[in-house]
Amino acid sequence: MNLRSILFFICFFLLSFNVIIAQMTFDEVSSQLGITNSSGNLQLGAGVSFVDFDDDGWDDLTVASGNNIPLRFYKNNNGTFVEIFPLSIPILGQTKSTTWVDIDNDGDKDLYVTTDNEGNKLFENDGNLGLTDITSTSGLPTGNLYTYGASWGEIDNDGYLDVFISNRRVFETSVTNYLYKNNGDGTFTDYTEIAGIELDIELTFCSGFIDYDNDGWQDIYIANDKSFPNKMYHNNGDGTYSDASLSTGTGIVIDAMSVSVEDFNADGYLDIYVTNTHSPISEPGGNVFFRNNGDGTFTNIATISGTIFNSFCWGASFIDADNDMDLDLYVSSSRDGSDPTLASYNLYVNQGFDSFTIATSTGMEGDSNMSYSNAIGDIDNDGRGDIVVFNMNNSPSLYHNSTSNSNNYLGVKLTGTQSNSDGVGSLIEISINGNKQYRYTMCGEGYLAQNSEKELFGLGSNDIVDYVKVKWLSGIEDVIYDVAANQTLQIIEGSTLSIEEYQNDNFDIYPIPVSNDLNVISRNPINNYTIYNLQGEKVLVSNYSISTTNTVIDVSSVSSGLYFLKLKYNDDKTITRKFVKK
Numbered sequence: 001m002n003l004r005s006i007l008f009f010i011c012f013f014l015l016s017f018n019v020i021i022a023q024m025t026f027d028e029v030s031s032q033l034g035i036t037n038s039s040g041n042l043q044l045g046a047g048v049s050f051v052d053f054d055d056d057g058w059d060d061l062t063v064a065s066g067n068n069i070p071l072r073f074y075k076n077n078n079g080t081f082v083e084i085f086p087l088s089i090p091i092l093g094q095t096k097s098t099t100w101v102d103i104d105n106d107g108d109k110d111l112y113v114t115t116d117n118e119g120n121k122l123f124e125n126d127g128n129l130g131l132t133d134i135t136s137t138s139g140l141p142t143g144n145l146y147t148y149g150a151s152w153g154e155i156d157n158d159g160y161l162d163v164f165i166s167n168r169r170v171f172e173t174s175v176t177n178y179l180y181k182n183n184g185d186g187t188f189t190d191y192t193e194i195a196g197i198e199l200d201i202e203l204t205f206c207s208g209f210i211d212y213d214n215d216g217w218q219d220i221y222i223a224n225d226k227s228f229p230n231k232m233y234h235n236n237g238d239g240t241y242s243d244a245s246l247s248t249g250t251g252i253v254i255d256a257m258s259v260s261v262e263d264f265n266a267d268g269y270l271d272i273y274v275t276n277t278h279s280p281i282s283e284p285g286g287n288v289f290f291r292n293n294g295d296g297t298f299t300n301i302a303t304i305s306g307t308i309f310n311s312f313c314w315g316a317s318f319i320d321a322d323n324d325m326d327l328d329l330y331v332s333s334s335r336d337g338s339d340p341t342l343a344s345y346n347l348y349v350n351q352g353f354d355s356f357t358i359a360t361s362t363g364m365e366g367d368s369n370m371s372y373s374n375a376i377g378d379i380d381n382d383g384r385g386d387i388v389v390f391n392m393n394n395s396p397s398l399y400h401n402s403t404s405n406s407n408n409y410l411g412v413k414l415t416g417t418q419s420n421s422d423g424v425g426s427l428i429e430i431s432i433n434g435n436k437q438y439r440y441t442m443c444g445e446g447y448l449a450q451n452s453e454k455e456l457f458g459l460g461s462n463d464i465v466d467y468v469k470v471k472w473l474s475g476i477e478d479v480i481y482d483v484a485a486n487q488t489l490q491i492i493e494g495s496t497l498s499i500e501e502y503q504n505d506n507f508d509i510y511p512i513p514v515s516n517d518l519n520v521i522s523r524n525p526i527n528n529y530t531i532y533n534l535q536g537e538k539v540l541v542s543n544y545s546i547s548t549t550n551t552v553i554d555v556s557s558v559s560s561g562l563y564f565l566k567l568k569y570n571d572d573k574t575i576t577r578k579f580v581k582k
Contacts, residue, residue: 024321024328024347026363026387026399033379033398034081035074040066041393045314045334045372047097047149047448048390052076053109054129059377059452061388063396064095064113071095071113079380086129093118096148097206097373097448101161104186105421112163114147114448120165124186139180139188141165146175151259151444153209153218153425155195156239157473159561160184161420161443162191164220166204177204177222196241202228208259208445209425210270211235212248213296216475218425219244223256223274230256230274249298250290258447262318263438264327264350268429269294270440275313275331275447278342286310287331291354306356311335311342315374315447319385321359323407323458325437326350328359330387332371332447344368345389363402369394377452383409383486385456390448408459410468411488414441417513417580418474418562419493428455429469430483432462459485474562476580494562494580509565513580516556518565522549525570529553532564539563555581 030036039046046064053060058076065071070090074081094117100109103122111123111131119142123131135142146169152161160182169175176199181191192199203225209218217235224230229251234244245251255277264271269292278285286308290298302308307329315332322328329348337344344367348356369391379386384401391397410430414423428439439455459465465483470491472478478496483489494513508521520526526548531540539558553565558581566576 023403024349024359024362025402025404027402028363028397029379029400030395030398033079034083035061035398036395037072037083038069038393038395039063039072039390040069042066042094042096044148045370045392045448046095046390047373047450048375048388048396049098049100049450050375050377050388050452051100051109051450052453053100053111055108058381059379059454061377061396061398062098062100062111063390064098064448067094067117068092071098076379086131087123088131089133091115091121097150097444097450099150099152099444099450101152101424101443102421103161103182104184105160105416107421112150114150114165115144116146116148116168117144119143120145120147120150134186138186139183139190141178145178146172148204149206149444149448151207151209151220151442153220153443154420154473155179155181155191155218155235157217157419157475158184159416159419159474161422161424163188164207164209164222166206166222168203168205168225170203173201176201177207179220191239195239196243197233198231198243202231204228205257206259206444206447208261208272208442210259210261210272210440210442211425211427212270212272212292212298214269216473218473221250221259221261221272223259225255225257227253229253244296248296249300252288252300254288256288257314258316260316260318260446261440261442262327263292263440264318264329265291265354266326266435266437267292267294268436268438272298273307273316273318273329275309275316277312278310287313287316301354305354306358307331307348309333309343309346311344314372315389315449317374317376317387317446317449317451319376319387320456320458321347321349321385321401322403322405323384323409323460324405325432325435325458325460326352329356330374330376332374332389334370334372334392336368336370337366338368345371364399367397369397371397373446373448375446375449375451376456378411378454378456381488383411383456407461408463408485410457410459410465410483410485412439412455412457412468412470413453413488413490414470415490415492416472416474417493417560417582418476419472422453423470423472423493425473427471429471430457431466431469432459432464433466454488476562476578509577509579513582514555515582516554518553518555518579520551520553520565520567522567522569525549526551527568527570529568530566531555531558532566533561
């Protein structure tokens with residue numbers, strides 16, 4: 001046996017051994033934690049949200065519901081749940097998805113609810129979880145659109161979240177999808193035709209805003225059912241989109257249910273997992289796993305990766321279930337498991353090299369629910385991702401991650417200042433000894449789902465992260481070095497600019513971001529300063545009668561955003577730095 005063969009068998013043995021020891025375990029804890037009420041019988045299921053809707057640091061649950069059953073709001077009280085009723089007038093029609101989204105950047109979560117038998121609803125949060133129906137004044141549609149999913153992102157990077165509304169109605173010739181632009185004043189404008197989104201009749205379950213080519217602009221991927229091809233719309237950077245379905249290789253024709261996005265192989269490009277039925281109309285059955293090739297194209301690796309599934313699949317979520325520094329994959333099915341060829345769920349363990357294996361002895365065995373949506377959150381803030389699953393005619397399954405190992409974690413939660421306040425559309429990168437991981441922040445994803453806003457990274461045995469980098473839609477990049485493990489890092493857009501760009505031997509400014517007074521300390525006398533906005537317009541100008549090295553600039557009258565401070569010294573030399581105004 002030659003050396004190459006010996007090395008192959010050693011690698012094979014080590015990989016096989018890793019499969020054996022990679023144990024993931026979950027406990028179904030819904031009833032013991034207070035999740036007991038059924039959402040009823042909904043055709044093609046409904047959605048779940050695992051988002052902290054009252055901003056108290058604990059991930060809450062919101063569950064869509066059937067006719068004559070109110071939406072289920074479960075508030076997380078330090079790891080247990082209690083059902084609350086924040087709507088003064090309950091929605092009693094059949095609902096499909098619930099997304100918590102800060103439409104006005106005021107720091108609290110507003111609520112958008114979709115239905116397929118009455119109009120969608122937008123509720124404004126008063127800051128204390130008082131929800132007021134503002135649909136009629138928002139400019140969003142009030143009539144029934146037969147909506148399933150709603151995904152939120154930025155069309156033009158203006159700092160306000162826009163919405164793509166996914167509509168599906170069989171044998172209905174007037175139902176199309178819509179893209180609505182957020183005007184920044186609590187109202188929206190139909191932007192569908194302006195943006196170049198086709199007003200074709202399609203059967204759309206959901207969509208996702210995704211920057212697939214890393215150009216800083218959010219593209220839109222759309223999952224269509226039956227004979228309607230999926231669509232990839234490329235953002236042209238000017239508020240319009242072009243159909244890139246053919247050029248990217250993503251315009252498949254299957255019974256597409258989900259748009260689940262993450263960078264599973266940590267190559268810096270976002271991948272897409274699309275669920276499917278067992279026997280679609282025009283292609284072989286099974287799910288589709290689009291690996292991003294990094295050149296504007298995708299390759300379906302579902303078969304070679306072992307994630308094709310071949311059941312009746314709906315929700316899918318990426319999760320580092322054992323915190324071993326790579327992303328695993330949980331997929332729901334509407335089959336009860338009685339037929340061994342049609343599984344009720346699968347948890348796929350990432351083995352690297354585009355390869356996954358099915359986890360066994362997870363504690364999920366015996367799941368006989370007809371399951372649809374699923375979402376990832378953290379019930380008890382222990383840094384291990386938990387899973388909630390929508391079940392037909394039953395209460396949701398709540399799987400608490402009880403995996404037993406000593407692996408560490410890092411949580412990251414974002415607050416935008418120049419970008420949208422939720423930080424949606426940001427790419428988070430961490431590095432440990434040159435090994436990178438990425439997370440992409442979304443609002444409305446998977447199948448009618450919304451994952452926690454706290455992004456979890458598994459760190460393995462490492463207790464220090466070399467750096468955490470956030471690339472915001474505004475173009476700002478924040479970097480924090482030498483981050484300790486086992487904490488949740490709160491990052492405000494622009495908060496590390498003083499560390500990254502504004503401290504050197506000659507010049508310091510602080511604080512960044514700034515609310516009122518911007519302190520300037522210079523080693524050389526300053527003659528004057530000018531502050532410019534992103535459009536190059538002068539915002540503030542000052543000339544000093546006597547040159548100074550220390551000054552305080554009152555920026556309280558300046559609107560929130562990114563600005564440039566230009567200092568001119570006595571020798572006519574200038575220096576310019578960016579800063580963020582809260």
